[in-house]
Amino acid sequence: MSNILNIFKKEIRDILRDKKSLTMMFIIPFMIPLIIIGISYLFEYQMNLGIETYNKIGVTFKLSDREEEIAKKNEINFVYGNEKELKKKYNHEEIYAYLSKEGNKYTIYYNNQKDKSSLAANLINKYLEDYKINLQKETLENNNINSQEVLNIIEIETVNFQKENFLANYIIGYTFIFIITAITTAAIYPATDSTAGEKERGTLETLLTFPIKSKDIILGKYLAIVSSSFIAGLVSLIISLISLIICQNITSIYETTNLIISGKNIFIIIFIIFMYALFISGLAIAVASRCKTFKEAQSALTPLTFIAMFPNIIIFTMQVKCTPILAITPFINYNLIIIDLVSGNINYIYVILMFVSTIIYISFIINYIIKQYQSEKILFIN
Amino acid sequence: MIEVKNLQKVFERTNENNVEEKFLALDNINFKAKSNEIIGILGPNGAGKTTLLRIIAGIMKPSKGTININNLTYQTAEIKIKKGIAFLSGNTKLYKNISAYELLKMCGEFYNVPKEKLKNRIEKIVKVLNMQTFLNNRIGNLSTGQAQKVNIARCLVADPKIYILDEATNGLDIISSQIILNFIKAEKKRHKCILYSTHYMEEAENICDRVILINKGKIIASGSPKDIKLQTKTSNLRDAFFSLLGGVDNE
Numbered sequence: 001m002s003n004i005l006n007i008f009k010k011e012i013r014d015i016l017r018d019k020k021s022l023t024m025m026f027i028i029p030f031m032i033p034l035i036i037i038g039i040s041y042l043f044e045y046q047m048n049l050g051i052e053t054y055n056k057i058g059v060t061f062k063l064s065d066r067e068e069e070i071a072k073k074n075e076i077n078f079v080y081g082n083e084k085e086l087k088k089k090y091n092h093e094e095i096y097a098y099l100s101k102e103g104n105k106y107t108i109y110y111n112n113q114k115d116k117s118s119l120a121a122n123l124i125n126k127y128l129e130d131y132k133i134n135l136q137k138e139t140l141e142n143n144n145i146n147s148q149e150v151l152n153i154i155e156i157e158t159v160n161f162q163k164e165n166f167l168a169n170y171i172i173g174y175t176f177i178f179i180i181t182a183i184t185t186a187a188i189y190p191a192t193d194s195t196a197g198e199k200e201r202g203t204l205e206t207l208l209t210f211p212i213k214s215k216d217i218i219l220g221k222y223l224a225i226v227s228s229s230f231i232a233g234l235v236s237l238i239i240s241l242i243s244l245i246i247c248q249n250i251t252s253i254y255e256t257t258n259l260i261i262s263g264k265n266i267f268i269i270i271f272i273i274f275m276y277a278l279f280i281s282g283l284a285i286a287v288a289s290r291c292k293t294f295k296e297a298q299s300a301l302t303p304l305t306f307i308a309m310f311p312n313i314i315i316f317t318m319q320v321k322c323t324p325i326l327a328i329t330p331f332i333n334y335n336l337i338i339i340d341l342v343s344g345n346i347n348y349i350y351v352i353l354m355f356v357s358t359i360i361y362i363s364f365i366i367n368y369i370i371k372q373y374q375s376e377k378i379l380f381i382n
Numbered sequence: 383m384i385e386v387k388n389l390q391k392v393f394e395r396t397n398e399n400n401v402e403e404k405f406l407a408l409d410n411i412n413f414k415a416k417s418n419e420i421i422g423i424l425g426p427n428g429a430g431k432t433t434l435l436r437i438i439a440g441i442m443k444p445s446k447g448t449i450n451i452n453n454l455t456y457q458t459a460e461i462k463i464k465k466g467i468a469f470l471s472g473n474t475k476l477y478k479n480i481s482a483y484e485l486l487k488m489c490g491e492f493y494n495v496p497k498e499k500l501k502n503r504i505e506k507i508v509k510v511l512n513m514q515t516f517l518n519n520r521i522g523n524l525s526t527g528q529a530q531k532v533n534i535a536r537c538l539v540a541d542p543k544i545y546i547l548d549e550a551t552n553g554l555d556i557i558s559s560q561i562i563l564n565f566i567k568a569e570k571k572r573h574k575c576i577l578y579s580t581h582y583m584e585e586a587e588n589i590c591d592r593v594i595l596i597n598k599g600k601i602i603a604s605g606s607p608k609d610i611k612l613q614t615k616t617s618n619l620r621d622a623f624f625s626l627l628g629g630v631d632n633e
Contacts, residue, residue, distance in 0.1 A: 006491045010477075017479045202475030208441045210492040211464035376442045 003212045007220020008227075015190050015228050024189035025228055028182035029236040033243040036175060040247040040254075043167045046115055047253065051075050054116040057124060058086035058098030067131060074127045096120035168257040169343070172244065176338045177312045179236040183273065184280050184308040186232030187225055188301045191284035194221050196297035205379055214373035218285070222366065225281040233273035265341055268351065275358045276334045280308065282365035289372055307331060322350050328357035383575045384415040384438065384544065389447035391433050391599075407433045408599045411447070415575050417543065420566060422590035422607075423579035424619065430599040431579040432471070435548045438577065439469040451544070465493055467544045468537035472552030478522030482513060482532045485521060486539050493540040500539070507535045511561075527558040534565050545569060545576045551585065563589060583619040595623055602626045 015021045052075075059078045063071065071078055079086070079095050086098040090109070097110035097120035106128055110121035133151065140147040198204040207217065241261070248254040261269070284301060291297035312335045320326070322336040327350035337354055340346050372378050389411035392404050408430045415421045423431045436442040438449055440456050440463060448455060451463045476485060483504070490500035508517055511531045516524055521532060537545060547566065551559040566576055566589055580586050586593055587607045594604040603610055603626050607619055614622040 002494065003492065006488065010480075010488060013484075014477070014479055201478075202473055203477055205441060205471075206469075206474050206476065209439050209464070209467070209469035210489070211461045211494075212492055213461060379441065 003216040004220045004223070007212065007217055008223045011190070011194055011221050011224030012227065014194065015224060018193065021190050021193060021228070025186040025232045026235065028178060028185055029232055029239050032175065032178050032182070032236055032240050033246075035178065036171060036240065036243040037247055039171050039174075040251045043171070043253050044251045047167070049115065049119060051123070054096045054119040055123060056095045057120055058089060058095040060086065060098065060100040066134065070130050070134060071127060074123060074130065076123055076127055097124060099124055168254045171247075171253075172257075172342060173316045173339055174313075175240045175244065176335055176342075177309060177316065179233055179240060179273065180276060180312060180335055181305065181309050182236040183229045183233040183277050184284075184305050187229035187277065187281045187284045188288075188304060190225050190228050191281065192288045192294055192297040192301060194225065195285055195289040196291040197294040199379065200293045208379065215370050218366065218369050218373055222281060222285060222369075225285060226277050229281050230274055230277040233277055234270065237269065237273060261342070265346075268341055268346070269338055272334050272338055272351075272354070275355060278362055279330060279358050280304075282362050282369070286365050286369050286372075289369055289378065321345075322347065324350070324353060327353040330357070330361060333357070383417050383452060384577070385448075385450040386411055386413050386434075386438065387448045387450070388412060389434070389437065389449070390445050391430075391437060391442070392445040406599055408437075408444075411596075411599075411601060413594055413601070413604060415577060417575045418570060418573045419592065420570050420576045420578055420590045422586035422593035423577060423596060424581065424583060424586050424593050424623070425579075425596035426581055429596045431581075431596060432548050433599075434596070435469075435471075435546050435577060435579055439467060439546045440464055441469075465540070466542050467546060468540050468542040469546045469548070470533055470537050470550050471548035472550055472554075473548075474533055476521045476529060476532060476536070479520060481518045481520055482524070482528075482535070483517045485532060486535055489536040490539045495539065495541075503539060503541065504535075507538045511535055526554065527561065530554060530558045531561060534562065538565075543574060545574055545578075547576065547578045549579055549581070551580065551582065559585075583623060587619045593619065595626060597627060 015025070055075055056077050056079060058081055060081070060083055062080075063078060068078075079089065081089065083098075083100060086095065087109075089095045090098060096114075096116045097108060100107045100109070108121050108124050110124075111117040112121070136151060137147040140150055198207070208214075244254070248257070284304065287300050287304065288297040291300055308331055311332050315326075315332055315336060316339065320336070322333070322340050326336055327333050333350075333354045337346070337350055340350070389408055390406070391408040393407050394402060394404055397403050411434060413421075423434060425431050433442065437444050438451075440460060443456075452466065454463050456463060480488070486504045486507070487500065490503065495503065508514060511534065513528075513531055513535060516528050521529060524532065545566070547562070550562050554562070563585070566578060570576060578586070578590065590607060592604065592606050593610065595602050595610070603613070603622075605613070610619065610622050611617065614625040616622040616625050
């Protein structure tokens, strides 16, 4: 036990004295507030776009007085021109959409990838709807039919069950993906340095001549890397929560979102962060210790960052919910459970499944690394 | 103290044609070493000296044969054996981010030296090796000679019974080499057993009580430098070595 502690102390000292290790440990945590505040502001800007910023709309035909009146009511500034001229104006962003007419058929030209163009298209749709009702009303009244009775023959009321704030939830979901990425990055660099790096520098041979069991060397290194990644996870969590609370006060997109997470939920999130730190640290050491040089280990571990990040982005974008199988699927189970927890749908069976499966994975991984260190191949891999 | 019996080491490697091939690095190595003795392991580069010492130090496993150290084997008492051994090679690298003092303290802790004893031992070693001026400097900032002193000091901290020194003077200047040679002589006086490999025959002739000449993984002669010279009717170990080989061309 004392030698596990001695190796742990040595590794922690190495991490704390190595500027690169410290940078990798804190680079993502300190980027999180910039990302959260930046995205929050961007979403708010899009939500609060004034009509005057997108109401310049092209039209290829002469509007009647009635059409002009409806356009005025809808605050549309129509710009006249032929299709070619309007296309040019659209490309120069002088107008955001344009409308053409052939008989009774109206065509709206816009780009749904552009926010202002989409908003302009919505405005045209609203204008055409108003114009259509106006024409229907006139026709009905000319035929002595009560237009109110016909047009409002049924009454529609829409109740939206979606009480959650989509934009806020989107940002919160991504925040946890960043936390997972921060933990991964904080594990990878020290794992590379303390295994392949130590081998390359020649200090591993020195270490193996000391009266220390291979198991103690691995456990000491493992605990130091777990500590590094867990601290990065905790710092990321604290910074994220502070950033979200600041954004709640300075932007309007979090108005209906409750950012106060209960003590119990904070504890569960910290527990999940710890479990992920245990898992990713073991995996990073297992991969890096097979490599001969620091550079080789870096190349081998780079995919791990992507594996940690992209499946989580996909499941979040597809709004996948946790299932028993997903709860034991490494990399994604941690994030899925946190998202369930934050949205108030936590299933404790999944937490238990995640815990048990992680312990099983770690046992296999640590066993594998110890076997590697017990073999002389760890030093003389050629 | 050390008994090496029928030691054999075979390396497996993949050649450029992706074919697995075996390479006999050591074959039928037998010798004994006792306390108060400096044994020179001599031979050209690639003879198998480093492999032999690595196996005795417990960082490599033999393919065949046994090593007994104070009647213990690595299979049953690895940690106990390693507590009595200090390994120093020309390639031994030290942690650059820590100070010389931190390294000595760490090594002492690895050998479970009690705190107070460790403190006194470090003080004594620092005085003997004249390390006061750079004791608290980071190892990465030390000169080669200073780093070598730290290396010797970290071996002394453990106060082992056996020193395994593999080409410890290789590449060092005359002053740094002398530090190592003085250290070896001083430790012999303290009744330590020292295995010392080198390809500098003159150096070995001066300090070794016995030498073991190795070539291509096999012992070609062993005995005191005087006996070997007598046996080969030569005036120095270098000539004795070539005489045993039957000339430079055979080597």
